[in-house]
Amino acid sequence: MVFMKAALYLIPGKLGESSELESVIPANNLEIVKNIRHFIVESRKCAVRFLIEIDRDFPVDQCTFTELSEHTDEKADLKGILSWLEKGEPMGVLSDAGCPAVGDPGSRAVELAHKKNLEVIPLTGPNxxxxxxxxxxxxxxxxxxxxxxxxxxxxxxxxxxxxxxxxxxxxxxxxxxxxxxxxxxxxxxxxxxxxxxxxxxxxxxxxxxxxxxxxxxxxxxxxxxxxxxxxxxxxxxxxx
Structure with a gap:
């Protein structure tokens, strides 16, 4: 059983469809993701595909997905985007490919987490x-x-x-x-x-x-x- 903190986990994804998941992302990270139910994502479709690849029985219907992408208005009110984390639930940030928050709009969620003094945990993966x-x-x-x-x-x-x-x-x-x-x-x-x-x-x-x-x-x-x-x-x- 993986110990989970109430933190914002930055979850790297694959860089391409033909990548083998286990060859680019550590097994421990995959176990961490299996214990998260609330995600901030670049696109819901890519996020769900990634989660199902981790576990074909991943309880997607029990998850929440908040999209934060290049199309999100820069002036959009993001105050509630970390509400689950503020309630003590771990949250994850997923990019469509590679590391979130690096050349990726997920950085806005990370910035907000620091402003709210919430813990941020970057996970290992391909960049x-x-x-x-x-x-x-x-x-x-x-x-x-x-x-x-x-x-x-x-x-x-x-x-x-x-x-x-x-x-x-x-x-x-x-x-x-x-x-x-x-x-x-x-x-x-x-x-x-x-x-x-x-x-x-x-x-x-x-x-x-x-x-x-x-x-x-x-x-x-x-x-x-x-x-x-x-x-x-x-x-x-x-x-x-």
Whole structure:
């Protein structure tokens, strides 16, 4: 029996459908999740799928799910979102993939928990950003995650040049992500915009059957076949 505190548990999920649950998430964490009935989730559908994968008999009908996503109004009143925790019941935060509250709206719930002096417990699990840094060969002591870059032409190129300049000046690895269907456009823009000597790592489908992780200079990428990353979640990293 796992001892449960009245705390906000931050529960990492899988990074892709083909990941084996037991291979990426510790068994003890799965036991903790089995004892939680109140969840703050990015989407209810993904959360239920994850819980059923943990235990096909998970009592979903006995659970509460409060959605907190990118579509949640920034001015929305979240005062009651931790009501179960304030009553002494453990609560969990679930992202659609990977670690909640990292590049994820769940951070708003965590911020509120600290304001209310409620305990927060992060659980171990896959994090695509950290794993990408690990596998890139780039500076792992000084790096920055920049989220999504601008979509508009011109603005995107300007942001890439800004990050590249910062990377050379501060010896800082720069990470960013893109919506999977725009990955190939991002790749083409990077080759067009970055210096030939700049190193580019593409880390896609981490922990899944379609995992692809390669680091090359921009010059070498231009000579190589285009990576097949059109529909796969990917992290892009640049370094000198």
């Amino acid at each position: 695509s950003m950290i794993m990408a840094v690990m596998a890139s060969g780039f500076n792992g002591q000084n790096f920055a995650f920049n989220g999504y870059l601008p979509v508009k032409n011109g603005e995107r190129e300007a942001k890439i040049r800004q990050l590249e300049t910062r990377m050379y000046r501060e010896n800082q690895t720069q990470l960013f992500i893109e919506t999977p269907y725009r990955n190939e456009k991002m790749f083409e823009t990077l080759l067009k915009t970055c210096r030939l000597e700049t190193k580019l790592c593409i880390a896609a489908g981490i922990t899944t059957e379609s995992q692809f992780i390669k680091t090359k200079t921009v010059a070498k990428w231009k000579e190589s076949p285009k990576p097949q990353i059109g529909k796969i979640p990917a992290i892009f990293l640049i370094y000198k």
